[in-house]
Amino acid sequence: MTLKMLKMLLSAFFMCIVLTSKVTKAQKACDPIDNGPYLGVLPSLLMSVSEATEEDLRMYPLDPMFSSELRLMGVIDSVSPNGMIITPQMDYQLVDPSEIFVFETDASSNRNRIRLVRPIDRDGQTASFDDDINTLKFTLKCQPKYNTSLERLYTVHVQILDKNDNSPxxxxxxxxxxxxxxxxxxxxxxxxxxxxxxxxxxxxxxxxxxxxxxxxxxxxxxxxxxxxxxxxxxxxxxxxxxxxxxxxxxxxxxxxxxxxxxxxxxxxxxxxxxxDGDDLGPFFQYTGCQEHKGACAWPEYSAYTKDVQKNKEIRLMTTKGTESTYADIQAKDMDSLSSEIQFSIIATTPRGFDLHFSISTTIMANGYYRATLNLVSEIDTNTLSNLQILIKAEEATFRRRHAIASVRFMKPEENSNTGGSSVSGQQTSSGNEITSLNLGLIIAVAVALTLIVCLSLVVIVIACRRRSPPDDKKNLMTTSGHSNGAYNEHTPL
Ligand SMILES: [Ca+2]
Ligand SMILES: [Ca+2]
Ligand SMILES: [Ca+2]
Ligand SMILES: [Ca+2]
Known part of the structure; x- marks a missing residue:
């Protein structure tokens, strides 16, 4: 036998030993397929399944999300040489893991797995993390069928994966x-x-x-x-x-x-x-004013000079179109806060007549504030008829919001000449007085004219008669058959 042959025999021998040992190890039931981490004193098996409702498990019992591979060698409950017995221990949970999972070998893949068979609510009953079930932990005992005196213990960690099954x-x-x-x-x-x-x-x-x-x-x-x-x-x-x-x-x-x-x-x-907040000021209010956002845009009052008498309230009017109406100066807070309003005279045009007037404020039953304007010092009619007063209505708040109205004065004829307006309502009697006066004047003028015309006609007739021609006189004499001695004496023949 040569050295070369000896080496070949030794190599084959060692390979045989290695292969034999590997096969033997791989076929040993209850061995882990891969060595899991030692999370405690026992080797660990890490798995995960999704939480599930009863309906989930009824509808999709074999859904992969409800099972996880049990990475142990052997065939569970098989009587084959690789058969093994799996016994979960009820040492960490109040419930028996064997009631929650089944431990089985998948016939098609020949792999072991645990499969969820009972609903698990990972989320607990409250939003707190305290009652969440994130992991099920238990000890798993594995015994090879060929020798049940040999047992392997593992710590199993089954992570319960969350499913979005709760609405916020x-x-x-x-x-x-x-x-x-x-x-x-x-x-x-x-x-x-x-x-x-x-x-x-x-x-x-x-x-x-x-x-x-x-x-x-x-x-x-x-x-x-x-x-x-x-x-x-x-x-x-x-x-x-x-x-x-x-x-x-x-x-x-x-x-x-x-x-x-x-x-x-x-x-x-x-x-x-x-x-409501105090974001609006007072507003003047009267019937027929030009409104803008609920307030009179350019509040304007007027008064006849004849209605202005010393120490007597001035009767004021407002005008819409050609119609004038007696009206009070009234103002109110545009907020619903009903702030107190105070009236005052802030200027006159021309200047310098402020002190000729006084103004006072009274609250009315409807929540409005009313201004009373008085003349306290005489002003001649011509000056008064060209006068304008600016009146301020101011809230008695720290913001002192305010609105301004004007009062102008005019002579009665000024009113009729400039647009033919008339005063209606309470002042109708006054308007009628004006109308009656005008009517009387018109009648008087008409009568006078008639008399003049009549007198003129009489004068003309008399004048015409005096200028009648002589032929006419002769004709008259012939026709009448009368003689006129005086006439004859002076008539040449
Ligand atoms: Ca959930
Ligand atoms: Ca959610
Ligand atoms: Ca407001
Ligand atoms: Ca206000």
Whole structure:
């Protein structure tokens, strides 16, 4: 035998030993396929299954997400030489693992697995992590069938994977009252929702959703912080623009998790009641004024000079078109706050006649404030008829918002000459006086003219008669047959 042959025989011998040992080891039941980490005193087997409801397990009992490979050699419950007995120990759980899982060998792949057969809610009953079931841990005893006195112990860690099976939900209902003057950016309220799922399945964000066909939809005016649920003022609020008896906004907020591929969501509607703030001043109000946003745009009053008497309230009028009406100066806070109003004279045109007048303020039953304007120092009629007074209505608040109206004076004929307006209502008698006066004058003038015409006609007739020709006289004599001696004496023949 040569050296070369000897080497070949030795190599074959060692290969045979190695192969034999490997085959023997691989075929040994209860051996781990790969050495798991030692997480304790025992070797560990790490597995994972998804949480499942009863319906899940009924509908999809063999879904791979509800089972996990048990990486042990051998065939479970087989009587073959590789047969083994698997016995989970009830040492870490209150429930028996063998009631939750079945331990079986898949016939087609010949691999061992554990399969979930009882529902598991990983999320617990509350949003707290305390009652979550993230892992099931137990000791697994494995005994080869060929020798049950040999047993291998493993610590099994079955991780329960989360499934997005919970919608986020708001923990309460929300209602808040704010003032319309609350600045943009202010936090109105904070909403909060919970989701019992894990990680992205429980990662929630908030957003505002528009409410179709709702006049009180607040989506344009408010915003919500996506992460923290802080509801903030987005645009300036306006109490006055809300309908009467509906001074509130409905803000619909959605909360949504980040579960894939189908996130889950829910909604809440926050009722935000808006109260009035002092953002508007007083306004003058009278029938027929030109209104702008509920207030008289250019409030203007007038008075006849004849209605102005010392220490007596001046009767004022307002005019619409050609119609004038006696009216009081009245003003009110445009807010619903009913702030107190004070009237004052701020100027006259021409200047310097302020002190000729006094003005006082009284509150009326309807909540308006009324101004009483008096002449306290005489002014001649011509000066008065060119005078204009500016009157201020001012809120008695620290903001001192105000509105201004003017009062001008005119002579009665000025009124009729400049547009033919007339005073109606209470002052109709005065208007009738003017009309009667004019009528009387017209009649008098007409009678006078008639008399003049008549007299003129008489004079003309007389004059014509005196200038009648002689032939006519002869004819008259012949016809009548009378003789006129005097005439004959002077008539040449
Ligand atoms: Ca969820
Ligand atoms: Ca879940
Ligand atoms: Ca207001
Ligand atoms: Ca006000």
């Amino acid at each position: 939900h708001f923990v309460e209902t929300y209602e808040v009252e704010i003032n319309e003057l609350l600045p943009v950016g202010s936090t109105v309220i904070t909403v909060s929702a919970e989701d019992r799922d894990l990680n992205l399945d429980g990662n929630i964000t908030y957003s505002v959703v528009q409410i179709a066909n709702d006049l009180n939809d607040g989506s344009r005016l408010f915003d919500v912080d996506a992460l923290h649920g802080n509801v903030k003022v987005r645009n300036p609020l306006d109490y006055e623009s809300l309908p009467v008896n509906q001074k509130f906004y409905n803000l619909r907020i959605q909360v949504q998790d980040a579960g894939m591929p189908s996130p889950m969501s829910s909604f809440t509607t926050v009722k935000i009641t808006v109260t």
